[in-house]
Amino acid sequence: MSDQITLPAELRDAATAARRPSRTEAEEAVRTLLRWAGDDPDREGLVGTPERVVRAYEEFFAGYDQDPVDILHRTFEETDGYDEMVVLRDIRLESHCEHHMVPIIGKAHVAYLPDRRVVGISKLARVVEIFSKRLQIQEKLTSQIANTINEVLQPKGVAVVIEAAHECMTTRGVHKPGVTMVTSRMLGAFRTSPATRREFMALIQGSNRGLSNA
Numbered sequence: 001m002s003d004q005i006t007l008p009a010e011l012r013d014a015a016t017a018a019r020r021p022s023r024t025e026a027e028e029a030v031r032t033l034l035r036w037a038g039d040d041p042d043r044e045g046l047v048g049t050p051e052r053v054v055r056a057y058e059e060f061f062a063g064y065d066q067d068p069v070d071i072l073h074r075t076f077e078e079t080d081g082y083d084e085m086v087v088l089r090d091i092r093l094e095s096h097c098e099h100h101m102v103p104i105i106g107k108a109h110v111a112y113l114p115d116r117r118v119v120g121i122s123k124l125a126r127v128v129e130i131f132s133k134r135l136q137i138q139e140k141l142t143s144q145i146a147n148t149i150n151e152v153l154q155p156k157g158v159a160v161v162i163e164a165a166h167e168c169m170t171t172r173g174v175h176k177p178g179v180t181m182v183t184s185r186m187l188g189a190f191r192t193s194p195a196t197r198r199e200f201m202a203l204i205q206g207s208n209r210g211l212s213n214a
């Protein structure tokens, strides 16, 4: 067509980014990486690998298709006046670093101080899971979990602590196994009240069996 509309470059880029490649294209990309690694994607042991890798990616990155705000919307108000801290500790965390696409394995501790509304505890774990199943850096992951709980539940405070080992540090690069990174985000009362923060830290440290058995 001669009268085709020409989009400005930024819009063209956005349109390309938004178009999800087909499964076949994704599998082809895995074949390319296998060849790049120096192997033959057509040998018997590797024939099914692209398909398996793409399926694994669907699991690893399932969080892109899920909305953590939806998860938190069902709240309960019949709490008989419960207004103490709710803490969910030792939530298993499996994510992937956005710089190397290798695993980040650890655990998250999430707490909030309810203001009338509470949420089912499994929902807090689901929020951790949804943000984890995206490409991440630990700092952003920590903030996203805390900010989302804060915005949707509007509690008196939220605290999130994540301890995790990054395979990009343990299996490549500086090769430092046994190192864990700790990040935290404190909002509301957890930020303003040292006593509240101390109570939370004591509660999660009581459970601290460490990552070292991982």
Ligand SMILES: [Zn+2]
Binding pocket: 097, 098, 099, 100, 101, 102, 166, 168, 169
């Ligand atoms: Zn990395």
